[in-house]
Amino acid sequence: xxxxxxxxxxxxxxxxxxxxxxxxxxxxxxxxxxxxxxxxxxxxxxxxxxxxxxxxxxxxxxxxxxxxxxxxxxxxxxxxxxxxxxxxxxxxxxxxxxxxxxxxxxxxxxxxxxxxxxxxxxxxxxxxxxxxxxxxxxxxxxxxxxxxxxxxxxxxxxxxxxxxxxxxxxxxxxxxxxxxxxxxxxxxxxxxxxxxxxxxxxxxxxxxxxxxxxxxxxxxxxxxxxxxxxxxxxxxxxxxxxxxx
Numbered sequence: 001x002x003x004x005x006x007x008x009x010x011x012x013x014x015x016x017x018x019x020x021x022x023x024x025x026x027x028x029x030x031x032x033x034x035x036x037x038x039x040x041x042x043x044x045x046x047x048x049x050x051x052x053x054x055x056x057x058x059x060x061x062x063x064x065x066x067x068x069x070x071x072x073x074x075x076x077x078x079x080x081x082x083x084x085x086x087x088x089x090x091x092x093x094x095x096x097x098x099x100x101x102x103x104x105x106x107x108x109x110x111x112x113x114x115x116x117x118x119x120x121x122x123x124x125x126x127x128x129x130x131x132x133x134x135x136x137x138x139x140x141x142x143x144x145x146x147x148x149x150x151x152x153x154x155x156x157x158x159x160x161x162x163x164x165x166x167x168x169x170x171x172x173x174x175x176x177x178x179x180x181x182x183x184x185x186x187x188x189x190x191x192x193x194x195x196x197x198x199x200x201x202x203x204x205x206x207x208x209x210x211x212x213x214x215x216x217x218x219x220x221x222x223x224x225x226x227x228x229x230x231x232x233x234x235x236x237x238x239x240x241x242x243x244x245x
Contacts, residue, residue, distance in 0.1 A: 006243035009227045011036040011220040018190050019218040020044050021093060026054040026066035026194055027066050028215030033060050035214040035220055040083040047090060050074040066215060069170060072171040080105040084112050085159055091117050092163030096170025097143040104138040114132045114139055117163045120151045124167055124231035148173035156180055162187040168207045169196055
């Protein structure tokens, strides 16, 4: 047995989440190419639609009509399913919106720790409360006028960093996140691409409020984790020749 031919794997999940979230608060209509269609990213898409964001498929692209940081209050709790990325990044985004919302999910997500985002977002001026001493969801978020802070992450976390940057771009002044070890930098790169006033130094990311994010065409690369299974199979089966696009 051997593998021959070429395959195209789903879009990178982490980048897909961020493309949806950033384009939803940009000004104008963004185009997303190669969007991951998995359940986690679908949860993010569903939540954004409940917040008034227009998202529709057009041929091989997805159109996201951004609301320029003016999201609509949801009519019910936002169901994040099993996606911690959806919940944590949305919490940061909603912290700067002047309405109340509730973030919830399934049983597995309800066991994930949330104090790591609730604490620093409270320091910025948002009201967040959760179950079990505000460490578990469901989480209520009453956003409003935020103030920029300097926050040192107790441990490296791309999700917590991203939540603070999405809140910081809506806050008064500047927000600086200090990280002990570099974590994935998708959010800061994509915010810069959209037009944010953001500075990245080793171990330090600073975002300044006031920038208008512009609509963009996001070309989302394939997900390496999904490709790994096929690459591993081709590597161990003699005579295989596989192109992963």
